[in-house]
Amino acid sequence: MEIVICKTKKEASRKAADMIAKLVKENPKCVLGLATGSTPVEMYDCLAKDVKAKKISFKNVKSWNLDEYYGLAPTHDQSYRYFMNENFFDKIDIKKSNTHVLNGLAKDWRKECAAYEAQIKKAGGIDLQVLGIGSDGHIAFNEPGSSLASRTRIVYLTPQTIKDNARFFKKASDVPVSALSMGVGTICEAKKVVLLAFGKNKADAVKGMVEGGMSQFCTASALQAHNDAWVFCDEEAASKLKLKKFYAWRSEIEMKG
Ligand code: F6R
Numbered sequence: 171m172e173i174v175i176c177k178t179k180k181e182a183s184r185k186a187a188d189m190i191a192k193l194v195k196e197n198p199k200c201v202l203g204l205a206t207g208s209t210p211v212e213m214y215d216c217l218a219k220d221v222k223a224k225k226i227s228f229k230n231v232k233s234w235n236l237d238e239y240y241g242l243a244p245t246h247d248q249s250y251r252y253f254m255n256e257n258f259f260d261k262i263d264i265k266k267s268n269t270h271v272l273n274g275l276a277k278d279w280r281k282e283c284a285a286y287e288a289q290i291k292k293a294g295g296i297d298l299q300v301l302g303i304g305s306d307g308h309i310a311f312n313e314p315g316s317s318l319a320s321r322t323r324i325v326y327l328t329p330q331t332i333k334d335n336a337r338f339f340k341k342a343s344d345v346p347v348s349a350l351s352m353g354v355g356t357i358c359e360a361k362k363v364v365l366l367a368f369g370k371n372k373a374d375a376v377k378g379m380v381e382g383g384m385s386q387f388c389t390a391s392a393l394q395a396h397n398d399a400w401v402f403c404d405e406e407a408a409s410k411l412k413l414k415k416f417y418a419w420r421s422e423i424e425m426k427g
Pocket of ligand 1 (some may be wrong): 206207210238301303306311
């Protein structure tokens with residue numbers, strides 16, 4: 171796992187966007203795994219600027235999102251489909267038919283999740299997966315206790331995640347208690363992973379992910395076994411890392427390579 175520690179969120183977002191832009195240039199038909207939440211928004215803005223400046227095009231890119239609240243329609247303003255349209259897809263030249271988000275209204279969630287996995291496989295797998303991290307160390311909605319081998323399925327949100335996500339809803343009781351989510355095993359199959367983490371609220375999670383043991387109680391720690399995982403964070407999110415100077419030095423060398 172490479173840890174790129176930047177002075178600001180702005181700098182980290184730009185660097186992560188550059189990694190994605192490079193892939194899109196090299197492979198215009200690449201398959202992206204995408205995340206929602208407040209963390210990647212600035213990075214999506216950087217990519218939208220690149221599209222506007224005609225540096226890159228998403229015309230032939232396909233995407234699959236990590237998760238969706240179970241019970242929310244795609245038109246609900248807190249659904250992840252709505253979020254992606256507003257914060258990214260409507261700002262770039264991607265074909266909407268090439269973008270995929272789990273259907274939060276699927277009656278048969280098993281069928282929905284199995285079909286989602288099959289679609290990803292048929293597309294040749296995910297070339298690059300974008301991730302945020304929850305304050306409890308979750309990736310996608312793989313809460314503490316999720317198997318590190320888990321696949322796309324229904325999951326239940328912890329009180330901590332409901333509390334964290336309540337800021338987007340009128341009240342905490344409006345936050346759905348379940349979601350459909352890619353599994354940790356699904357995520358780890360991506361060829362490359364780019365995880366973003368900002369602010370001191372993420373410092374414990376980043377510490378657990380990078381320097382804790384690999385455990386289902388911090389599902390992001392599964393990335394320790396991935397051979398091309400990149401963490402782009404600001405100094406606050408990196409503040410609890412024991413070896414932060416070493417990681418910063420090493421990632422500079424790796425970034426050049
Ligand atoms: C979003 C997702 C979540 C978020 C995480 C952090 O698709 O899968 O794991 O990445 O909860 O959320 P923010 O970025 O809002 O702090």
